[in-house]
Amino acid sequence: MSGAEIAVIGAGVIGLAIAHRLALDGREVVVIDPAPPGSGASYGNAGTIADYAIQPVGTPDVLRNLPSLLFDRNSPLSIRHAALPTLAPWLLRFARQSLPGAARRNAVAIADLMAGALPGWDALASEIGGEDLMRRQGCMYLFETQAGFRGAQNDLAFRRSLGVSVEMLNGDELAAMEPGLPPVEGGAAYFPRAVFFTDPGAMVGRLEAAARAAGVQFVTARVDGLTRSAGQVQLTGVGLDLQAKRVVIAAGAHSKALARAAGDRVPLETERGYHVEWDMEVPRLSRPCCPTSRGFYFCPMQGRLRVAGTVELGGVTAPASAHRIAKLVEGARAFFPDLGPPDRKWLGFRPSMPDSLPVIGPSRGGDDVLHxxxxxxxxxxxxxxxxxxxxxxxxxxxxxxxxxxxxxSRF
Ligand SMILES: Cc1cc2nc3c(=O)[nH]c(=O)nc-3n(C[C@H](O)[C@H](O)[C@H](O)COP(=O)(O)OP(=O)(O)OC[C@H]3O[C@@H](n4cnc5c(N)ncnc54)[C@H](O)[C@@H]3O)c2cc1C
Structure with a gap:
């Protein structure tokens, strides 16, 4: 293929959802990715449609605890020390965005985006035949201590003020809803409206199939070069030389160099996240539950229990950390001591901005390139x-x- 109306770079959930929507609008779309569609971050996540997650990662609380969080290799937020010099500019911006005024503004902006999330997925799941993978049973934050419960009250009140539905559960109420959990001293915050997917990889697979059925073409290649010439955008790479009227950069955590080629400098880094899975017929819980002090979710998935989360700052090239995986397994065993060695381990790359807001919109150089x-x-x-x-x-x-x-243009 040498020409296209619109080329979407990246076949994660973002690129696929865009390609599918554009094809339904009657556009001629090609998606370019060297990897199988949906095999990046979009495969291994916690599967929550988390419209309650309106807080940015950077808040005054996180800022206060940043040094201890970053330099304690056992904390849920850690840093690969070798990556510190490269990460310093991003961390500086992150610190500024964690100040009270900026953090509040970012939360309000995230809440505005979240307002369309559940209706958006309801419509999309019905278009792509994915309803059977959706569960409408809410999600929970678990507080392992009374102090943890008390410490969360301001945050939960703030979320309520931005329209999030949340119910507080004491230990007995929690036990009634999640009998598979051991006693949790501080109870839980229950977000009843939230939805989760029993298999996010399968949901993204349905999206890919629906995009193909709507006429989207797929090219297996990595985009290494992006240049504008004569009213066209030219994309090049090994085995790739394609001209498009419009290009959408949707390569997740790998988008920075492509944005740069389009003339835009964006402070994109990655928060590396992990999952481990245990195969089991009945995965012990009825809904995703996040022990907040540990920074991961227990996720009941089809035929398995997935434990997914934690943050490791450290770039996209270093291999998975055996220590981070061991901490995830240890955290899971704090609740379920009988879990044996996990059946699978996974590392994925969240595409992360210092203000926790995505980059969506036209390039400085013109709207022939969209981010x-x-x-x-x-x-x-x-x-x-x-x-x-x-x-x-x-x-x-x-x-x-x-x-x-x-x-x-905010940068
Ligand atoms: C542990 C963990 C748990 C998470 N839990 C949740 C959750 O519960 N709910 C939620 O909403 N989100 C969650 N997320 C975040 C979510 O998974 C990501 O934000 C989302 O998947 C990003 O999608 P994407 O399409 O931008 O990136 P990706 O899925 O990573 O896709 C990017 C694609 O771009 C391709 N690509 C890269 N470079 C190039 C190039 N040069 N040319 C062509 N293609 C290229 C890659 O091969 C890849 O296929 C979680 C993430 C992690 C890591």
Whole structure:
């Protein structure tokens, strides 16, 4: 293939949702990715459609604890020390975005984006035949101590003020809803509206199939070069030489160099995240439960229990850390001591911005290149909202006002 109306770089949940939406709008779309569609971060996540996750990663609390969090290799937020010099500029921006005023503004902007998340997935799941993979049983934060419960009250009140539904459960109420859990002293915060996927990889597979059925073409190649010439954008790479009228950069944590080639400098880094899985017929819980002090979720998935989460700052090239995986297993065994060695281990790359807001919108050099990446911890949740915004931009419609804080021109 040598020409296309629209080329989408990256076949994660973001690129696929965009390609699918554009194809339904009657556009001719090609998706380019060297890896199988949906095999990046979009495969191994916790599967929560977490419209309650309106807090940015950077908050005054995180800022206060940043030194101890970053330099304690056992904490849920850690850093690979070798990567510190490269990460310093991002960390500086992150620290600034964690100050009270900025953190509050970012939360309000995230809440605006989240308003469309559940309706967006309801519509998308029905279009792609994915309803059987959705569960409407909410999600929970678990507090292992009374102090943890008390410490969360301000945060939960703030979320309520931004429209999040949350119910507090004491230990007995929690035990009644999740009898498979051991006693949890501080109880739980229950987000009843939240939805989860029993297999995010399968959901993304359905999205790929629906995109193909709508006419989207797929090219297996890595985009190494992006240049503008004569009203076209040229994409090159090994075995790839393609001209498109429009290009959407949706390569997740790998988007920075492509954005740079389009003339845009974006402070994109990755928060590396892990999962471990144990095969079992009945995965012990009815809904995703996150012991907040440990920074991971127990996720009941089809035929397995997935334990997914934690943050490791340290780039996209270093191998998985055996220590981080061991900590995840240890954390899981604090609740379920009988778990043996996990059946699978996985490392994935969240595409992370210092303000926890995605980058969505036109390049400085013109709207022939659109950006759509940087969704951090909530890319699965925000995929349909992002796709709609990109489709609106392509069609010349005014996108939802929630796009404004996401524009690449904010840097
Ligand atoms: C442990 C963990 C738990 C998570 N839990 C949740 C959750 O519960 N809910 C939620 O909403 N989100 C969650 N997330 C975040 C979510 O998974 C990501 O935000 C989302 O998957 C990002 O999607 P993406 O399409 O941008 O990136 P990816 O899925 O990583 O896709 C990017 C694609 O771009 C391709 N690519 C890279 N470079 C190039 C190139 N040069 N040319 C062509 N293609 C290229 C890659 O091969 C890849 O296929 C979690 C993430 C992790 C790691």
């Amino acid at each position: 759509a990446y940087g969704h951090g911890h909530v890319g699965l949740t925000m995929a349909p909202v992002t796709a709609q915004m990109v489709a609106d931009l392509v069609a010349g419609r005014t996108p939802d006002a929630a796009i404004t804080p996401c524009l690449p």
